[in-house]
Amino acid sequence: MKVLVLGAGIIGTSTAWHLLERGHEVTVVDRQASAAQEASFANAAQISVSYCEPWANRQAPVKLLKWMFRKDAPLLFRPQPDWQQWRWGLQFLAQCNDSAFERNVQQLVALGAYSHASLDEMVRATGIEYHRLQCGIAHYYSDPASFEEAAKGAELMRKFGVQRKVLSRDELLAVEPAFRSFADRIAGGTYTPTDETGDAQVFTEQLAARCAARGAQFLFGHDVERLDLAGGAVAAVAVRDRASGTVRRLKADQVVVACGSYSAPLLRTVGVDLPIYPGKGYSATFKLKRPELAPRVSAIDDAVKVAMSRLGDELRVAGTIELAGFDLSLDTPVARARCRMLAERIEQVLPGVCDTRMAEDGGNPRFWAGLRPATPTNIPYIGRTRVGRLWVNAGHGTLGWTHGAGSGKAMAQLISGQRPGIAFDFYGFEPQREQLATGLA
Ligand SMILES: Cc1cc2nc3c(=O)[nH]c(=O)nc-3n(C[C@H](O)[C@H](O)[C@H](O)COP(=O)(O)OP(=O)(O)OC[C@H]3O[C@@H](n4cnc5c(N)ncnc54)[C@H](O)[C@@H]3O)c2cc1C
Incomplete structure (x- = not known):
């Protein structure tokens, strides 16, 4: 399948890597000149x-x-x-109780453990050095x-x-x-x-280079301008080349939004409203x-x-x-x-x-x-939206570096029709905790 990944932070780049691992054709679009120039640039470096x-x-x-x-x-x-800030604040307050806290911790631990194992695999496979x-x-x-x-x-x-x-x-x-x-x-x-610990920016940039060497196309210096819909599904993504001003409409079988904090305003333009x-x-x-x-x-x-x-x-x-x-x-x-x-x-x-x-x-x-x-829970949205062919991998809050490797892998698995075997509620899928408990996953 042809997959378009929007955003080359740790989340988008890791998604691209895992899609390539599963044999997909990948194009990554980012407005910056190279990978990991925004939230993934100089974080606290903790795989926590x-x-x-x-x-x-x-x-x-x-x-x-x-x-x-x-x-x-x-x-x-x-x-x-x-209004978005106030709404987010109210949703955050609704999470400030013991039962929500415990539920959120369970999800974050599950994703964290899965991600740590995935990071190990990626380091072994690529040999990337990142302090x-x-x-x-x-x-x-x-x-x-x-x-x-x-x-x-x-x-x-x-x-x-x-x-x-x-x-x-x-x-x-x-x-x-x-x-x-x-x-x-x-x-x-x-x-x-x-x-x-390790340097997220160095890791992501090197991973992007490994993805490019495996055939991924990176359109750096391109703004995602618009998601064009037809029949309730994404028909094309309009991107503008920052240098020439040229607008192109890119088509793909699936599109993943991994634009960090900017995912929410972009998704809202097609009726997907997430509190990021x-x-x-x-x-x-x-x-x-x-x-x-x-x-x-x-x-x-x-x-x-x-x-x-x-x-x-x-x-x-x-x-x-x-x-x-x-x-x-x-x-x-x-x-x-x-x-x-x-x-x-x-x-x-x-x-x-x-x-x-x-x-x-x-x-x-x-x-x-x-x-x-x-997000109010600190849990990211990883999964499919109700718009056809449109996926999201965003909202990683304070833990995007920790959860990057696993979020990319889980996203690539979901797109490939597989369910990752972790007790995590993927967005747009029915809750998985019960399934795991009953052995159905
Ligand atoms: C001070 C600080 C400390 C942190 N410490 C840690 C830590 O120790 N451990 C940890 O796990 N996490 C930490 N984090 C969190 C972590 O850095 C983030 O969760 C993570 O970087 C998010 O990655 P991302 O790929 O979703 O977003 P980003 O890295 O922001 O990537 C999104 C990409 O999308 C692109 N983009 C956005 N909009 C558009 C558009 N319209 N067109 C084209 N491109 C677009 C951007 O250029 C960017 O490259 C920290 C964050 C901060 C700020």
Whole structure:
């Protein structure tokens, strides 16, 4: 079959790879000049199967209110005159209870485990090198009450088969001695040894090159302008070449929308209305001054909800989420406060390890903002829409790198008429949990 994949982030590129594996003819369209230039560009680098809890939980509404006026708040809702944002917010609030939380965690763990196995297969098959470190993820707490809560969280995760160890401060420092200078501020932590890290942009770009070598066509520098329908199915996709302005109508047997946060407005034009809203996040990439003192275990700093991962001779520090539309600027007061917070925090936690000087002081940190395609549940939409020949693989929120390999594989399987054997509710298909339970999958 001829399949058109719209979007060359981690999700679209992984979809393309798995479609090629199944013998399909693949064309990928992206407005950027190369793969992974938007949300997949400079994320926190964590393959975080075991830390996958969604933001929507019982405590979230109170925290949201408390944080609303703090520029550097971990989760910031900035009201806009936009119905989509308000609707998304209401749907998010509806997920802030224990039963929804547990249901969402179950889905995210299932997809995460499937995806981790798929990533392993892809790395073995391609030999791609992307600063992969299989050292696990540690989550450390400064507040004793939050550490106590974390132990309960670990208990819940065990119910879903996730091995998350609860560690005293000394045990945590034995796992990652790099945090020694910050020890008096650490109450304790948790650790998931099977999680890992790697550069999503490098991986995706290399994967796109492998796809091209296997015959996939990449139309970079092309905007998807329109989905043309006929008889309730996609008849063509209109794309505009950014360089020449020429518009072409591409035809295919199947079309996959993998445009990240931009999937929702595109799908809405053909009556498919999904609650995917941009969640702006920031990252800073610092050169290591003292590589021998830098962590190899990736970490989450609970007090500021910031993740840090080593990528070769650099440290990527990323986090926070701001629900305020599609703005990507780095020069607003909120953005500046968030970037400064990342640099200041890393200097407190790992003093003297990175070059955290700002540009005006002669430093060279690379700040970046990206839009997580967030859903109220943090569960992506992977499956078929009610428009004929039109599929969606989007809404991966905070976990698109973690779930990328498996989401691409699952999408390719569904298009090929196979049902992936995981307890995950694929969009447009009847729920699979019951089927698996009764052995029908
Ligand atoms: C600060 C931050 C930290 C993160 N940390 C992690 C982490 O540690 N672990 C993790 O698992 N996830 C993390 N994420 C989330 C992860 O990066 C995203 O979920 C993931 O990159 C989404 O991939 P995607 O392919 O759906 O979207 P994208 O990478 O945005 O890809 C969509 C593509 O579609 C193209 N496109 C869109 N509209 C059009 C159009 N009209 N025409 C043509 N092309 C179009 C874009 O150019 C883009 O290339 C983080 C995100 C952020 C912002």
